[in-house]
Amino acid sequence: MFEILVNVEEMVDSSPVVQVGLALAGRHDAYVTGLHIVGVFPSSMYLPDIMTELVTEEYQARQCDAWWMEQCRKHGLRGAWEVIRGVYVSALARRSCMADITVSQLPPSHPSHLVGMDDVTRALFSAASPMLLVPPDWNGHFSPERILVAWNSTQESMRALRAALPLLREAGMVRLIDGAQDTLPGISPPPLPVRDWLVRQGVSLQSIHPFPDASDVGEELLSHAYAMHADLLVMGAWGHSRIGELILGGTTRHVLEHARLPLLLAH
Structure with a gap:
């Protein structure tokens, strides 16, 4: 079975990554997993305030299970919702190895950011699955003719x-x-x-x-x-x-x- 992993950062229907991931899955009758990563930084793990924020983010992300499954239902797809707390790059690279394609956002260009050093492209370099990167302002339509x-x-x-x-x-x-x-x-x-x-x-x-x-x-x-x-x-x-x-x-x-x-x- 064709497996698609959608790296969901914004849990909203209008997210271009969500729309493209579901459209791609629909074209190929794929199993589509929505993934949200709660990124941690080992150097700050012992700070009480940080730990509280991580626990809250993880809890809120897990509550989006029903939202994701409703997206799958609307598109006639089988799927699942996963939340992983961990170091972002290694978590995304490791989980993506179970997918044929990972759909994620194309990192936005910014003068102060070195291209290729963002978490998503670093994960791609870390033996991740092939990635379909979607521009953040993409219209959500995906029918590659x-x-x-x-x-x-x-x-x-x-x-x-x-x-x-x-x-x-x-x-x-x-x-x-x-x-x-x-x-x-x-x-x-x-x-x-x-x-x-x-x-x-x-x-x-x-x-x-x-x-x-x-x-x-x-x-x-x-x-x-x-x-x-x-x-x-x-x-x-x-x-x-x-x-x-x-x-x-x-x-x-x-x-x-x-x-x-x-x-x-x-x-």
């Missing part, structure tokens, strides 16, 4: 592609940006035969384009996605050095910071 795939023949991009298969098979338009290179023939592994694999998997590619020959690949990818009115961008995350991308910039960092459409990422 136009999908752009950023491909560079890495393990990360292959994991993202496999996670996106159910969506790719149903999409009306799938375009692939191919950045695979056979840099050292006979020494380094050759590019993966992704085109033949997609055909075998029942995915019809409308077009294949070379990776942008530009200094800012992330900007070019987003421009291509907006030009085709894409509903979803699929790509591997942190394909090179994550620390290098954070310090020097990179494709993943730019996309996380500037995307205005849902992203399906895998590490």
Whole structure:
């Protein structure tokens, strides 16, 4: 059975993450688990006031069980509500391993926040399941008819592609940006035969384009996605050095910071 985990931070019907998670589950008759994490910081665990706040938050979150099950009922879905108290990154990464896709909010861009160091993208880097990240101002509609795939023949991009298969098979338009290179023939592994694999998997590619020959690949990818009115961008995350991308910039960092459409990422 297809399993979807929805990382719920705001327990309200209008939350884009809730709406997209339920819509995705409905498209694939998936079992959908709503998860709320009560984040703790070990250094403050011994402060009485902090402990009282955590207990109160956990209690209030558990009272949302009926609300979540009503959302599932409205969408004709099977599901469950879970509340976990723990260190946010490790709790999300560990629980997400039981899901095929985790739906969470795309961390909002902020000048004082270092992109990629937020809890959600740190969890993605910590062996979590592939993540569908939804912009905080998304309209909640999720029917991905136009999908752009950023491909560079890495393990990360292959994991993202496999996670996106159910969506790719149903999409009306799938375009692939191919950045695979056979840099050292006979020494380094050759590019993966992704085109033949997609055909075998029942995915019809409308077009294949070379990776942008530009200094800012992330900007070019987003421009291509907006030009085709894409509903979803699929790509591997942190394909090179994550620390290098954070310090020097990179494709993943730019996309996380500037995307205005849902992203399906895998590490």
